[in-house]
Amino acid sequence: xxxxxxxxxxxxxxxxxxxxxxxxxxxxxxxxxxxxxxxxxxxxxxxxxxxxxxxxxxxxxxxxxxxxxxxxxxxxxxxxxxxxxxxxxxxxxxxxxxxxxxxxxxxxxxxxxxxxxxxxxxxxxxx
Amino acid sequence: xxxxxxxxxxxxxxxxxxxxxxxxxxxxxxxxxxxxxxxxxxxxxxxxxxxxxxxxxxxxxxxxxxxxxxxxxxxxxxxxxxxxxxxxxxxxxxxxxxxxxxxxxxxxxxxxxxxxxxxxxxxxxxxxxxxxxxxxxxxxxxxxxxx
Numbered sequence: 001x002x003x004x005x006x007x008x009x010x011x012x013x014x015x016x017x018x019x020x021x022x023x024x025x026x027x028x029x030x031x032x033x034x035x036x037x038x039x040x041x042x043x044x045x046x047x048x049x050x051x052x053x054x055x056x057x058x059x060x061x062x063x064x065x066x067x068x069x070x071x072x073x074x075x076x077x078x079x080x081x082x083x084x085x086x087x088x089x090x091x092x093x094x095x096x097x098x099x100x101x102x103x104x105x106x107x108x109x110x111x112x113x114x115x116x117x118x119x120x121x122x123x124x125x126x127x
Numbered sequence: 128x129x130x131x132x133x134x135x136x137x138x139x140x141x142x143x144x145x146x147x148x149x150x151x152x153x154x155x156x157x158x159x160x161x162x163x164x165x166x167x168x169x170x171x172x173x174x175x176x177x178x179x180x181x182x183x184x185x186x187x188x189x190x191x192x193x194x195x196x197x198x199x200x201x202x203x204x205x206x207x208x209x210x211x212x213x214x215x216x217x218x219x220x221x222x223x224x225x226x227x228x229x230x231x232x233x234x235x236x237x238x239x240x241x242x243x244x245x246x247x248x249x250x251x252x253x254x255x256x257x258x259x260x261x262x263x264x265x266x267x268x269x270x271x272x273x274x
Binding site for chain 2: 002017018019040044069077078080082085086104111
């Protein structure tokens with residue numbers, strides 16, 4: 001049952017990452033991988049919110065498995081983030097690589113914190 | 128760069144299937160090696176670094192070696208390895224270590240995963256490219272001997 005939830009979440013999250021990445025790419029021409037940054041920050045925000053709400057409201061564990069492990073896990077990617085950063089360095093765009101790393105880590109962490117805090121506050125306010 | 132992306136159903140389904148498989152593999156590893164609160168999440172670390180290594184090898188093969196195939200990179204690269212590795216769990220686990228009062232460990236996990244992942248991509252690209260060059264040279268020599 002748990003495995004099925006992960007499979008379903010992953011089946012939806014990965015194509016959504018591709019669609020968002022293509023969409024962001026088509027709107028900008030710079031070397032910075034904004035598409036991957038967008039999905040990684042968005043996924044960190046959603047995961048923070050789901051786990052924060054689950055913790056605050058005592059949601060059943062299947063919600064975090066489906067949305068967190070499956071969907072957010074597949075929506076975000078560490079391998080493409082690493083690959084795009086190394087390719088920037090190889091192309092001599094060391095500054096862009098550095099910006100990509102700092103922005104991804106800082107915004108990803110902020111999103112995880114913010115998502116958790118907002119969801120927990122909302123749950124407390126509603127209940 | 129200006130035209131909107133084409134909706135491609137078969138490619139999206141291929142990515143979905145790969146993403147489901149990669150996510151299941153990540154889940155299985157986290158299941159086998161669960162991380163205790165306040166400790167380094169080794170399962171995610173291992174998944175992310177091994178995924179970086181695999182993507183480095185795959186990208187050289189896809190770009191330089193294998194003939195162009197419509198579904199190979201979407202399935203293996205975007206789907207399986209994208210679903211296998213995760214940035215959101217990496218961010219949330221760093222948050223948990225910080226909240227649990229382990230700022231040193233949080234920093235070590237955050238930067239350690241980053242450095243190990245980047246190193247894995249670089250090693251994979253470098254070694255695979257070198258192997259490709261050597262193999263091609265050996266093939267040429269072999270053909271030359273035969274002629």
